[in-house]
Amino acid sequence: MSDVLPAVEIEPSARTADRSVIWLHGLGASGHDFEPIVPELGLPADAAVRFVFPHAPVQPVTINGGMPMPAWYDIKQLGGGNEDEVGIRASEREVQRLIRRENERGVPTERIVLAGFSQGGAIVLHTGLRYPERLAGIMALSTYLPLNGSLEAERHAGNHQTPIFMAHGTLDPVVPYQNGARSRDLLNGQDHPVEWHEYPMEHQVCLEQIQDIGAWLKRVLAL
Structure with a gap:
């Protein structure tokens, strides 16, 4: 598909990919942000997993004084408030295109993980729970x-029981821990299976978290 977002891609070394992880970065970052984590996940050497790290479009961000930066949607104010629904749904369509491209490359939807950090995590939660496959x-x-x-x-029955891995730093000053916990509770209240992890860290990732992510990926991708 020629209309998908540009992305950093890591192909498996052993054989052609039959599983994919589409991983979205946070505000102001790029597809290179989580590229170095892949070797640290501890996946089997023969795992046929393609990692796709798309670059968000550059657009003005209100909390950045309106200056353009890579963003999945506009953030109008810190701490909640009016959400950029148009931008969120536009990024949803971009992720849907990335899923369909993986389908065209031979990876069925049931072998695709959507992953994301911060803004990227918000988009994969929004998109994945609504996706029809x-x-x-x-x-x-x-x-x-x-x-x-x-x-x-709007959620789709096809992903009502899809495993969800949520992780948050208890000291996060950017997306407060309470915001993540409220979203976890909302999802649990609608019977979505959430595996929750928390770590004594700020708005970042840590070694223990990377190990937990690797273990979870092995389970959901049957590696």
Whole structure:
């Protein structure tokens, strides 16, 4: 597909990919942000997993004084408030295109994990729970569920029981721990299976978390 976002891609060394992880970065970062983590996940050497790290479009961000930066949607103010629904749904469509490209490359949807950090995590939660075909899993790091008021009406039965890995730093000053915990509770209240992890860290990842992510990926991708 020629209309998908540009991305950093890591192909498996042993054989052609039959599983994929589409991993979205946070605000102001790039697809290179989580590229160095892949060797640290401890996946089997013969795992046929393709990692796709797309670059977010550059757009003005209100809390950045309106200056353009890589962003999955606009953030109008810190601490919640009015959400950029147009931008969130535009990024949802971009992730859907990335999923369909993996399908075209021979990876069925049930072997695709959507993953994301911060803004990227918000987009994969939003998109994955609404996607009409079963995904292998949804991984949301240091993030929250956007447009949560519309989830119950818009979620798709195909991903009602899809495993969700959520992780958050208890000292996070950017996306407060309470925001992530509220999203976890909302998802649990709608019977979504959330595996929750928390770590004594700020808005970042840590070694213990990377090990937990690797163990979870092995399970949901049957590696």
